Amino acid sequence: MKFxxxxxxxxxxxxxxxxxxxxxxxYLIKKGLxxxxxxxxxxxxxxxxxxxxxxxxxxxxxxxxxxxEILRRIKDSETLVFTTVENSKNAPEEELDxxxxxxxxxxxxxxDIIADVHDLAKFTRLNYIGFQKILKKHDxxxxxxxxxxxxxxxxxxxxxxxxxxxxxxxxxxxxxLVRTRGNPVKGDxxxxxxxxxxxxxxxxxxxxxxxxxxxxxIILKHLPVLVFNSNKEFEQEDSAITSIYYDNKNMxxxxxxxxxxxxxxxxxxxxxxGMNADTVFVERxxxxxxxxxxxxVKARFPIKEKNTNDFMSGKFTTGQVFEKMxxxxxxxxxxxxxxxxxxQEVQYRVIKDKMRPVMRSFxxxxxxxxPGDARVRISLxxxxxxxxxDNFDGVxxxxxxxxxxxxxxxxxxxxxxxxxxxxxPYAVLEVKLQTQLGQEPPNWVKELVSSHLVEAVxxxxxxxxxxxxxxxxxxxxxxxxxxxxxxxxxxxKNDETYGIIRQRHNNDDSSTGGYLDEEELISGSSxxxxxxxxxxxxxxxxxxxxxxxxxxxxxNIADKDDSLLGKLKLFWNKYSTPDNSFNxxxxxxxxxTRFKAPPGKKISVPVRVEPKVYFATERTFLSWLxxxxxxxxxxxxLLNYGDTVSLIASVGFFLTALxxxxxxxxxxxxxxxxxxxxxAARYDDQYxxxxxxAALALSIFVSFLFRLLH
Numbered sequence: 001m002k003f004x005x006x007x008x009x010x011x012x013x014x015x016x017x018x019x020x021x022x023x024x025x026x027y028l029i030k031k032g033l034x035x036x037x038x039x040x041x042x043x044x045x046x047x048x049x050x051x052x053x054x055x056x057x058x059x060x061x062x063x064x065x066x067x068x069e070i071l072r073r074i075k076d077s078e079t080l081v082f083t084t085v086e087n088s089k090n091a092p093e094e095e096l097d098x099x100x101x102x103x104x105x106x107x108x109x110x111x112d113i114i115a116d117v118h119d120l121a122k123f124t125r126l127n128y129i130g131f132q133k134i135l136k137k138h139d140x141x142x143x144x145x146x147x148x149x150x151x152x153x154x155x156x157x158x159x160x161x162x163x164x165x166x167x168x169x170x171x172x173x174x175x176x177l178v179r180t181r182g183n184p185v186k187g188d189x190x191x192x193x194x195x196x197x198x199x200x201x202x203x204x205x206x207x208x209x210x211x212x213x214x215x216x217x218i219i220l221k222h223l224p225v226l227v228f229n230s231n232k233e234f235e236q237e238d239s240a241i242t243s244i245y246y247d248n249k250n251m252x253x254x255x256x257x258x259x260x261x262x263x264x265x266x267x268x269x270x271x272x273x274g275m276n277a278d279t280v281f282v283e284r285x286x287x288x289x290x291x292x293x294x295x296x297v298k299a300r301f302p303i304k305e306k307n308t309n310d311f312m313s314g315k316f317t318t319g320q321v322f323e324k325m326x327x328x329x330x331x332x333x334x335x336x337x338x339x340x341x342x343x344q345e346v347q348y349r350v351i352k353d354k355m356r357p358v359m360r361s362f363x364x365x366x367x368x369x370x371p372g373d374a375r376v377r378i379s380l381x382x383x384x385x386x387x388x389x390d391n392f393d394g395v396x397x398x399x400x401x402x403x404x405x406x407x408x409x410x411x412x413x414x415x416x417x418x419x420x421x422x423x424x425p426y427a428v429l430e431v432k433l434q435t436q437l438g439q440e441p442p443n444w445v446k447e448l449v450s451s452h453l454v455e456a457v458x459x460x461x462x463x464x465x466x467x468x469x470x471x472x473x474x475x476x477x478x479x480x481x482x483x484x485x486x487x488x489x490x491x492x493k494n495d496e497t498y499g500i501i502r503q504r505h506n507n508d509d510s511s512t513g514g515y516l517d518e519e520e521l522i523s524g525s526s527x528x529x530x531x532x533x534x535x536x537x538x539x540x541x542x543x544x545x546x547x548x549x550x551x552x553x554x555x556n557i558a559d560k561d562d563s564l565l566g567k568l569k570l571f572w573n574k575y576s577t578p579d580n581s582f583n584x585x586x587x588x589x590x591x592x593t594r595f596k597a598p599p600g601k602k603i604s605v606p607v608r609v610e611p612k613v614y615f616a617t618e619r620t621f622l623s624w625l626x627x628x629x630x631x632x633x634x635x636x637x638l639l640n641y642g643d644t645v646s647l648i649a650s651v652g653f654f655l656t657a658l659x660x661x662x663x664x665x666x667x668x669x670x671x672x673x674x675x676x677x678x679x680a681a682r683y684d685d686q687y688x689x690x691x692x693x694a695a696l697a698l699s700i701f702v703s704f705l706f707r708l709l710h
Contacts, residue, residue: 006595085182624664652699
């Protein structure tokens with residue numbers, strides 16, 4: 001669809017006057033060229049630039065005014081929410097119904113503000129794209145280069161750079177108070193909390209930039225934004241997370257994580273916030289195959305930043321790391337011993353395998369979770385960037401330090417050379433469930449991950465993507481998603497009733513208009529949910545909300561489809577647990593089913609091989625040999641106890657027995673080699689049984705034929 005049509009179909013009625021007049025600007029170019037015989041003049045350029053300036057001023061002033069209006073409404077709502085919560089706690093029982101109505105009214109008001117934030121984010125994004133499109137069209141048709149110059153004007157009035165995270169955090173706090181009627185869930189919200197070792201099932205999705213704000217607003221209606229320090233005002237730096245990944249020149253950790261080998265590790269150092277963080281976390285992620293009976297686990301321990309270099313080089317012992325922790329006595333001796341063993345193993349691995357910092361990942365994370373309750377945790381990582389930290393090309397970027405110091409959290413890291421940085425085009429959504437507790441995922445989570453807002457990418461890894469893109473000369477095995485990064489993942493709405501939708505009476509033109517009656521509410525995330533005291537319940541909303549049924553998608557890969565993505569889908573579905581069907585690759589994926597690796601590269605497809613696969617292969621081989629022995633015994637009997645015709649027939653059975661032995665031996669060797677190499681091959685036998693049956697039938701037919709002729 002052309003952008004002009006996209007703009008018209010996406011217009012917000014109340015904002016229609018303030019959109020960039022894309023068609024008029026396009027007509028201005030066409031009209032100027034036609035009048036001047038396709039020669040763009042300086043006068044025409046001045047007129048066009050003047051029109052662009054007017055459009056920019058109009059949009060900038062509108063966004064600024066609308067942003068201030070939203071802030072004012074949030075502030076007013078905040079006063080009302082706190083007053084209502086305080087008064088309701090001291091109210092007599094006969095007045096509780098009145099306060100319940102107040103809470104419902106506040107819920108509707110906050111839902112309307114949420115819709116305003118969504119509309120404004122959509123408006124700014126669409127207008128920014130409009131400016132980029134018209135500038136590109138101008139430069140192409142007029143041959144006057146305006147885009148770099150006017151980009152400076154856009155930066156001066158950067159209406160599109162407004163950050164909505166602070167608004168989302170405030171709205172989340174207020175909405176959670178109203179939803180729980182002044183009794184929000186409380187618990188440990190610290191970064192990392194008390195979870196040194198925890199097991200989660202994680203599914204990952206990509207989110208198009210156009211859908212980021214809407215996705216956040218939908219989630220906050222079900223889970224509050226997890227604020228690590230509620231005593232201070234939210235700042236953008238608070239959401240920054242940076243990790244330094246270690247590896248060696250052979251990229252052993254990269255290949256292990258990519259191929260999902262048993263025991264594959266990832267070692268990284270992570271910190272939260274800016275570069276002045278006093279404490280960092282040394283983490284080790286270990287992959288476990290299902291047949292081991294263990295779960296993949298992430299383990300971590302804290303260390304002072306000033307001691308990190310000495311620890312990773314072995315100069316600072318693990319005993320010194322936990323000396324203060326033992327004196328404080330805040331953790332048990334067993335817990336400290338476990339952390340110390342982890343530190344010893346990490347330190348030994350880094351020194352033994354000569355590992356060094358290789359790649360940095362940076363992103364701003366918005367986490368949604370009930371404090372102290374990790375059963376469901378949803379995080380959205382935006383502005384994801386990977387940066388080289390290695391010295392493999394002779395340039396020591398860290399200068400002997402455990403991280404480079406020429407950058408911090410200053411996205412988009414404009415001072416770095418392009419070869420050192422990879423700016424990921426999408427946000428990454430992670431849905432994390434503590435599966436050992438056995439909970440079913442909530443219905444709203446199932447609806448969310450099956451919507452048009454996300455694109456499932458099984459086993460996506462920031463570390464793997466960063467190494468594959470920034471160190472192409474050192475890796476020849478790449479993840480399946482890399483060759484398809486040029487595909488736009490934005491999808492049309494698969495359900496027009498899903499998303500942030502302003503629900504008002506048609507005859508209401510007020511700024512905060514009335515909402516639809518309960519009977520008229522449609523399914524989606526624009527509703528006002530009732531009180532919720534647990535991650536999977538929206539107690540008062542169930543009678544008002546008609547969720548669309550969520551299909552348990554069963555991927556049926558055709559026998560003839562031997563594409564890599566087809567095998568990946570088959571693998572993903574086969575090993576997805578029955579009670580978590582939402583994490584399967586859904587229908588409607590934008591990825592191609594057939595694609596090729598770049599020259600000199602191979603695509604890795606995850607294949608799980610359990611010990612019982614080897615035993616099954618041996619049992620199949622032995623079954624073939626037993627069939628061959630039956631054929632041989634039949635030939636031996638005919639040869640020794642029959643007449644001339646039986647002698648001839650025995651030859652057929654003898655040849656069939658030999659054919660069975662040779663064929664089964666070859667198939668066994670082929671299967672064992674491919675299983676050991678974890679190749680995504682077809683292991684079932686399509687031709688062997690048919691061939692043996694045909695040979696047996698031919699032997700019997702020849703025997704009857706000679707008996708008849710004899």
